[in-house]
Amino acid sequence: MADQVLDAKGLNCPLPILKAKKALKSMAGGTTLEIQSTDPGSVADFAAFCRTTGNELVEQNEEGGVWTYLIRKTG
Amino acid sequence: MSNITEMNIPETKPGVDPNTMSIIVTKGSLDWAYPPFILGTTAAAMGLEVTMFFTFYGLNLLMKDLDLQISSLGNPAMKMPMMGMHMGMPNIVSAIPGVDAMASKMMKNLIKKKGVASIPELRDLAVEADVRMIACQMTLDLFEYGQDDLIEGIEIGGAATYIEVATQSHINLFI
Numbered sequence: 501m502a503d504q505v506l507d508a509k510g511l512n513c514p515l516p517i518l519k520a521k522k523a524l525k526s527m528a529g530g531t532t533l534e535i536q537s538t539d540p541g542s543v544a545d546f547a548a549f550c551r552t553t554g555n556e557l558v559e560q561n562e563e564g565g566v567w568t569y570l571i572r573k574t575g
Numbered sequence: 576m577s578n579i580t581e582m583n584i585p586e587t588k589p590g591v592d593p594n595t596m597s598i599i600v601t602k603g604s605l606d607w608a609y610p611p612f613i614l615g616t617t618a619a620a621m622g623l624e625v626t627m628f629f630t631f632y633g634l635n636l637l638m639k640d641l642d643l644q645i646s647s648l649g650n651p652a653m654k655m656p657m658m659g660m661h662m663g664m665p666n667i668v669s670a671i672p673g674v675d676a677m678a679s680k681m682m683k684n685l686i687k688k689k690g691v692a693s694i695p696e697l698r699d700l701a702v703e704a705d706v707r708m709i710a711c712q713m714t715l716d717l718f719e720y721g722q723d724d725l726i727e728g729i730e731i732g733g734a735a736t737y738i739e740v741a742t743q744s745h746i747n748l749f750i
Contacts, residue, residue: 514620514692539690
């Protein structure tokens, strides 16, 4: 279970990333954030976001057009 | 002669933090407002230090009262989804008074419907993310605006101010 969940469904680029960053900012190091997104572009974008910021993309899933990302704050 | 693989190509400019970006913002219509604000806010979210320099029509994007418009005049690539197809607008139609206002309204409806951020929203996020925003002094003079017309927290500067920023930024964009 993630420590915090962010519902970014229905939001388009770059809002899921911006909202995820905002959520991560207030979280303690080592905790996890789950993001739900319906933006197909978020797949490439969350991977790039994590590579650049040093946060860990623990896992990602897709079900019925909703992508779920689990990010651990390590950046 | 050395080939390219032997050449010592530095990955970043010497002495420049790779996590820095500047954007010159020169356009102030609704459609052109997106690229600088999307890239600026996203770069800031990815940990980059971002500076945006607003000049000429770009200055329009810093006004307290934002009422951004698009024009299909001279823009053959602007095709809106309509009745299951994509429709462009001949210039002669675009020139009719009220047509641009109508197209702007349609675009804003589309933006809302598709979950795309509004420009005021992106601009607020840029301010919140400490994106450094500089308004061009010469443009303010030229079009007779004052700092009071702009949102709070905007610096004023000129070409030299921007060039200094550019020499210290790894990524420099002109939009």
